[in-house]
Amino acid sequence: MEMFMKFLVAAIVAGTPLLFGTVGEILSEKVGHLNLGVEGMMALGACAGFMVGYLTDNLVLALVAAFGAGLLGALIYGVLTVTFLANQNVTGLTLTIFGQGLSNFIGYFMLENSESGTLKLPAQITAQMADVHIPVLSDLPVVGPLLFQYNPFVYLAIAIALVCAYYLFRTKTGLNVQAIGENPGAADAASIQVNRWKYFNILLGGGICGLGGAYCSMIINGGVWLADSTGGLGWIAVALVIFAAWKPQMAIFGSFVFGGLRVLKYYVPSNVINIPIAFYDMLPFLITALVLVISSMRKSTSSRIPGSLGVNYFREER
Amino acid sequence: MMKKFLSALLAAAMMALCLAGCGGDTTGSGSGSGSASGGVAKEDIKVGVIHIGDPAAGSGYSYAHDQGIVGMQKNLGLSDDQIVRKNNVDDTKTADIENAITECIEEGCNIIFATSWGYMDVCERLSAEYPNVFFSHGTGVVSNGTNMNHYFGRIYQARYLSGIAAGLKTESNMIGYVAAMGQENGEVTSGIDAFAMGVESVNPDAKVYVKVTNSWYDPEGETQAAQALLDMGCDVIAQHCDTPNPQLAAERAGAFGVGYNSDMVNDAPNATLTSVMWDWSVYYTKAVQNVMDGTWVIGEKVEDYYGDMVDGLVTLGTLNTDLCAEGTEEAINEAKEKILSGEWDVFDGKTELEDNQGQMHTVEGADYGSVNWYYKNVELR
Numbered sequence: 001m002e003m004f005m006k007f008l009v010a011a012i013v014a015g016t017p018l019l020f021g022t023v024g025e026i027l028s029e030k031v032g033h034l035n036l037g038v039e040g041m042m043a044l045g046a047c048a049g050f051m052v053g054y055l056t057d058n059l060v061l062a063l064v065a066a067f068g069a070g071l072l073g074a075l076i077y078g079v080l081t082v083t084f085l086a087n088q089n090v091t092g093l094t095l096t097i098f099g100q101g102l103s104n105f106i107g108y109f110m111l112e113n114s115e116s117g118t119l120k121l122p123a124q125i126t127a128q129m130a131d132v133h134i135p136v137l138s139d140l141p142v143v144g145p146l147l148f149q150y151n152p153f154v155y156l157a158i159a160i161a162l163v164c165a166y167y168l169f170r171t172k173t174g175l176n177v178q179a180i181g182e183n184p185g186a187a188d189a190a191s192i193q194v195n196r197w198k199y200f201n202i203l204l205g206g207g208i209c210g211l212g213g214a215y216c217s218m219i220i221n222g223g224v225w226l227a228d229s230t231g232g233l234g235w236i237a238v239a240l241v242i243f244a245a246w247k248p249q250m251a252i253f254g255s256f257v258f259g260g261l262r263v264l265k266y267y268v269p270s271n272v273i274n275i276p277i278a279f280y281d282m283l284p285f286l287i288t289a290l291v292l293v294i295s296s297m298r299k300s301t302s303s304r305i306p307g308s309l310g311v312n313y314f315r316e317e318r
Numbered sequence: 319m320m321k322k323f324l325s326a327l328l329a330a331a332m333m334a335l336c337l338a339g340c341g342g343d344t345t346g347s348g349s350g351s352g353s354a355s356g357g358v359a360k361e362d363i364k365v366g367v368i369h370i371g372d373p374a375a376g377s378g379y380s381y382a383h384d385q386g387i388v389g390m391q392k393n394l395g396l397s398d399d400q401i402v403r404k405n406n407v408d409d410t411k412t413a414d415i416e417n418a419i420t421e422c423i424e425e426g427c428n429i430i431f432a433t434s435w436g437y438m439d440v441c442e443r444l445s446a447e448y449p450n451v452f453f454s455h456g457t458g459v460v461s462n463g464t465n466m467n468h469y470f471g472r473i474y475q476a477r478y479l480s481g482i483a484a485g486l487k488t489e490s491n492m493i494g495y496v497a498a499m500g501q502e503n504g505e506v507t508s509g510i511d512a513f514a515m516g517v518e519s520v521n522p523d524a525k526v527y528v529k530v531t532n533s534w535y536d537p538e539g540e541t542q543a544a545q546a547l548l549d550m551g552c553d554v555i556a557q558h559c560d561t562p563n564p565q566l567a568a569e570r571a572g573a574f575g576v577g578y579n580s581d582m583v584n585d586a587p588n589a590t591l592t593s594v595m596w597d598w599s600v601y602y603t604k605a606v607q608n609v610m611d612g613t614w615v616i617g618e619k620v621e622d623y624y625g626d627m628v629d630g631l632v633t634l635g636t637l638n639t640d641l642c643a644e645g646t647e648e649a650i651n652e653a654k655e656k657i658l659s660g661e662w663d664v665f666d667g668k669t670e671l672e673d674n675q676g677q678m679h680t681v682e683g684a685d686y687g688s689v690n691w692y693y694k695n696v697e698l699r
Binding site for chain 2: 003006010013014104107108111112116117118120130216220221222223224226227228229231233262263266267269270271277278281
């Protein structure tokens, strides 16, 4: 039982970077732009967040830098696909390769200039990133460790997901934005400023992905810089968007399920149940495939893919 | 118009590539043929290194190997353009490996150090194709006596010593071990067994719990595996994987650890007791020196290399005496003395060792590849 609780905690910790990536990607896909550059934007955020944290010893500045770096990555994508109508898939893939390359390049450069041959975050920021401790609440049995003892990123991710859910489904702007993703021509005719909101969502999504990257480099890797720190999580986030049915509130649930699937292999005692590890590594993708099959069979409108996803909007061709 | 221009450009590029290829070939065979007359002159030596990762990424496997190359270059006084590095060569992609190696040969390399297990088959094939190039394959088992050898070392000696530090430190008598590969991988498993024997020598009650990430480089998985071991109640975390993440996870939890590949005391000064390390410059210097002075003649005679603590190929990193239990240094030195003097070895080929299923085995160190059983105090979790 105690081990099961620890598994749940590990699942939420493992799901948090996915939650950032998924919410960021949902914002972009809701305006019809499939951004395969999540991994790249996360890598940029990972690098910017870590390096700024390393140099300034300030968590807030590090987060701002990570958000800004992800946003700049998304700006490249936005300019190419929204303004110049470039192919979304190719642009996204390029952004991934660019982001990873630049992030590793800066990492190498910083490593070469470090004296000890290793980059470690200074003490103050490490203390700020430590698991929170709220008096009384954190000390409660069961509920305390399960809800009130995470690092601050976890709460930030959930808050961002909830705010984005409210923005998309409860505000007029959000509904307009969704209209753009369904049919930009109709939205344009209804005097919604298509390109402005496309940029807004893509950039905001990129910034959120950047925060997810900072989680990888600063929390997962314990404050020591490693190359390729995002390790493919961005790709899982892209798959998670489908699992979450393009809803940020569902992404909270989905990313924690996926986080659980990712740590499952370490928490199932193999002296009790012995399944090849490759099976566990496959699970998240198997489940995404199943969700795709089931959701396409149900044909429910609420979980449908945005109508114009992947199609650029060229006003003169309306 | 645009199309015509493009096709002209492509044709030009292709011709340039062909020319470059031809040019490379002639220099390659030219420098190789010089080897018939005994040693190869120092200025004719050109070394190609195939890395699975990027050494500039800091601590880890490729970094350790590259430090060895840098050390060799310094020891022998080779110039920078006598070293060709191919980084990030995935050892499961045959075409990539072949490209990397043939590129080295075209650039005139006559010695190729292939540092990862998965390069073995390609090296074996290319060694027949290029008899004047010396293929030296790390961690492997294939050699032909004329232009391909394999090299590795008794890393289990250092693992045994690090087990002493862990066994004396643990209070819960539960020691975690983050392993890159499962029981079937002899390199990893023999290291676990030696570590567990070191633990047992000072603490017969302690058990070693193994979790497998199934990847040589998985920062997130290594953190998670270490966290799961800590959650089980382990208070010392050893590792056979590339990143310092298990050490950092232990540090966060107020536990301790044993690092691998680089001196991880730098990464987690409040957790790492010591690190198990390689000094590859010992072998790389020896190999190139042998080619230079004619002890090894490419195409006629090369020998396999299996180094140990006596050579200095295998070492223990900084012993963090502030963290270690009392008497650790003395216990380690005592065992080390026996290994260095040749009086005793972990895998001596004679002693019967009991696995966790009750079966008995004997192992000679060089046959580490056949170790696919866990020592009696080891449990896979």
